[in-house]
Amino acid sequence: MKIALIQQSNSANIADNINKLEKNIREVASQGAELVVLQEIHNGLYFCQTEDVTVFDQAETIPGPSTERFGKLAKELSVVIVLSLFEKRAPGLYHNTAVVMERDGTIAGMYRKMHIPDDPAYYEKFYFTPGDLGFEPIQTSVGKLGVLVCWDQWYPEAARLMALAGAEVLIYPTAIGYESTDSDEEKARQREAWITIQRSHAVANGIPVISCNRVGYEPDPSGATKGIQFWGASFIAGAQGEILTQASGNEENIIFDVDVKRTEIVRRWWPFFRDRRIDAYEEIVKRWR
Helix, strand or coil: CEEEEEECCCCCCHHHHHHHHHHHHHHHHHCCCCEEEECCCCCCCCHHHCCCHHHHHHCECCCCHHHHHHHHHHHHHCCEEEEEEEEEEECCEEEEEEEEECCCCCEEEEEECCCCCEECCEEHHHCCCCCCCCCCCEEECCEEEEECCHHHHHCHHHHHHHHHCCCCEEEEECCCEEECCCCHHHHHHHHHHHHHHHHHHHHHHCCCEEEECCEEEECCCCCCCCCEEEECCCEEECCCCCEEEECCCCCEEEEEECCCCHHHHHHHHCCHHHHCCHHHCHHHHCCCC
16 A cells, blocks of 8 residues: 655645645655545644634535545545545534545545544644544545544554454544643653554554644744644554654655555464453443542
8 A cells, every 4th residue: 555644834825725735645646656644634724722713614514625626636646535624514513524535536434533632722622522433444445444533643442443443554644743832852752652652553453553744833823822833753654663654844745655464464473462351351441440
């Protein structure tokens, strides 16, 4: 599966952002990409730094303008594209939703972000209702995709459930960056933790992990914080957690041909699924023991 990640910075001009995305998608498609993964909420700025009701005007229906435009592009270029959209499901009901466009331009499936953070500069609970579609992989012409979104990447339960349902890869559109007042040491710890937890999902489940983050500085409109410097570092990890390719902290497209069939070999070597004690895990569904 030849996979491309598009890591770009965004401005407040949504049309310009989408045009830049299209240019990058065309570029990676010309290099043979079969699956193209975009970053979280890729059409605009990461608006969750503040709580502003006018931002809901940016939300769109699914199907809608983005699925139509990127669907046409997927069909023209014969690629599968993973979108990340601000979904308007109904008046007053909104989701952070990943949509997979099949290479024929149709919607292969969608996933609504399940874990919703609420931290300074990441006020997502104000905007997004937790997902209700469960952890179900999306079948496509390039394989069975376990699509999750950003904050989901910190939860091993989400990765495991996708893997148990037959996902061949785990995919995380992401928007994460540095708080400017943190020390350089703390920034490094956070970035490495972000990489490590996702690599651990690859190891524990014996499947590749694809993580696409955004880059660039986005100011806090309220001035309450000094904004977010998104750190980029998008990467693809193999079934043993090895880094196959990784982007810098700048705008960049990366492509790698991932051998998804290697999962079978790795799981024979490391039979974690065989040795799981499913008879002893009842307590995991409790908030606290």
